[in-house]
Amino acid sequence: MTVLATAALAAALAAAEPAADPMAPFGWLRQLAGACWRTTLPDGRTTDTQCYEERLGRFLFGTITIAPAAGGDAPGPVTRHPAGFRGEGLLAWDAAAGRIALWTWGSDGSFGPAEAAFEGERVHFPQPSRQDPGAPPTSRTSWKRLDADSFRVGQERLEGGAWVEKWAVVYRRVPR
Secondary structure, three states: OOHHHHHHHHHHHHHHOOOOOOOHHHHHHHHHEOEEEEEEOOOOOEEEEEEEEEEOOOEEEEEEEEEEOOOOOOOOOOOOOOOOEEEEEEEEEEOOOOEEEEEEEEOOOOEEEEEEEEEOOEEEEEEOOOOOOOOOOOEEEEEEEEEOOEEEEEEEEEEOOEEEEEEEEEEEEEOO
């Protein structure tokens, strides 16, 4: 087969079977890739910086750095991680479950699987109980895109059968 015939066959096959976008199931989360996002946590003393990038055309990879805020001394709710935490995570679309599967690992020795699911434009990340990992989650974070340069994350607890927000922060795009 000539080079021209091979190229024509490849083009015909590509046209006959349009490639699906493997990043499409991530919805607006994919727009976080290529940027870093920062917030000051509710304690007023700690910043959380998250950076994301697309990997292999079908995964979303993220890093997190929790550090002391410059001049941060405002009182507020205690946050989950102390300043000095670093972590990474890889998000993948699990088509069979219709959810985002992820693996996370951190400088405190934590590692393990997790998941996330869309509910409209919100993305919920359930947090299993550390005391009873098999029990249904009673806390979660919910993410909502605000605009091209910000998204909102709320920490929620299940109380009386309803999700109640305990605190929320807004992450803003920052230079890498």
